[in-house]
Amino acid sequence: MRARGPRRRGRALVCPPPAGPPPPLPRSLCPRGFLRGGTDPRSAPVALSRHALRRRSGGAGAGVEGTLRLRRLVHGIGVVHPAGGIELRPGDRSHGGRGGGAPPRIRADRGEGAADDAPALAPRRRAPGDGALAARGNGLARGAAARDPPPPGRCGRKARDLPEYGAEMRVTAVGSGDAFCSGGRGHTCWLIDDAQGTFMVDFGATALAALKRLGREPDGIGAVHFTHLHGDHIAGWPFLLVDAMYRSRRRSPLVVSGPPGTKDRLQALWSACYPAAAERPLPFALEVRELEPGDRVELAGRSLRAFRARHMSPPQIALSLRIGDLAFTGDAADIAEGLCDGAALLCTECTNLGESTGEHLGWKTLREKLPAVPQVLLGHLGEDARRGIAPPPGVRVCDDLDSVEL
Structure with a gap:
């Protein structure tokens, strides 16, 4: 079967997807955690999420797959939808520190269910002249x-x-x-x-x-x-x-x-x-x-x-x-x-x-x-x-x- 070359559609030049596997990337460009025994992270035999399997079985072009791989490598997070939405796999955590897939860690000095990055109980707003709420007088008063x-x-x-x-x-x-x-x-x-x-x-x-x-x-x-x-x-x-x-x-x-x-x-x-x-x-x-x-x-x-x-x-x-x-x-x-x-x-x-x-x-x-x-x-x-x-x-x-x- 003869390989297809570039063709024009109106003023746009449409390039066919490249044949064969993508070229390997240098180790220095691969984020930590993506290398599997020195292999290319894009072709390493790792478990795929059901979203990735659905996309691959749906016949997504290698060009789209290359874009997804590039965005995954740049951002260091899970599968990226072609429309731009980010879906986190279990264990991933968003860059903002909140809303990630990882369960929040519990601090020993906080009650159960309090995330490690959750703020402490905020002090009540006090009007001017209310005075401090720290220990006063004999040190036994507490607010x-x-x-x-x-x-x-x-x-x-x-x-x-x-x-x-x-x-x-x-x-x-x-x-x-x-x-x-x-x-x-x-x-x-x-x-x-x-x-x-x-x-x-x-x-x-x-x-x-x-x-x-x-x-x-x-x-x-x-x-x-x-x-x-x-x-x-x-x-x-x-x-x-x-x-x-x-x-x-x-x-x-x-x-x-x-x-x-x-x-x-x-x-x-x-x-x-x-x-x-x-x-x-x-x-x-x-x-x-x-x-x-x-x-x-x-x-x-x-x-x-x-x-x-x-x-x-x-x-x-x-x-x-x-x-x-x-x-x-x-x-x-x-x-x-x-x-x-x-x-x-x-x-x-x-x-x-x-x-x-x-x-x-x-x-x-x-x-x-x-x-x-x-x-x-x-x-x-x-x-x-x-x-x-x-x-x-x-x-x-x-x-x-x-x-x-x-």
């Missing part, structure tokens, strides 16, 4: 953006629930924002670990998510003390119950306290959010104690004293609480007399930068009347307060998940 969620298997009581460094108590700001979640912060509530176990003061709508970000098991909470019945302080209650009923199957008892009307308000909230679940009995014992200002009680192994807080209009009552050596203002226009006597730490709201209003404390007023308490934690912060407060020694502007140990 949310300064740590990733704990690794799996480290959420047990021995690993997470007890204070560290020989401390007797840890106080954590589960949320530090006001009712509007100013600055992206959660509703203010406090988590306390002590020798008797774990309890919380208030439980807003964002509390359950924050607990799980901390790696804390909600079933480990033995008591919840509500200062008053506004939504940003109680709206997490139905989520705590539904988690206990359907996920964790809680069995340990829970003690709850609050101002008059707490039991009815919590039940109404539970029924409104999950009416079918609210008709079923809880799988654990629930004790609800309603407190009047001036009451002194023992709850969950701790002494508790209730003070009237100036925040709500009668007949509703808001409370400030003294629990052991800790004082909590809740939402209040001032600090109740006697609340801080002998206290080791005060957790107070500070919604405004200026003067106190009829319902909330302001920094200008609070700064002039700071009680003689070794440490003060500021929560329930509005945007102007968070940006503008320059705290004196012993006072800390809290961020979500900040903690201090006593």
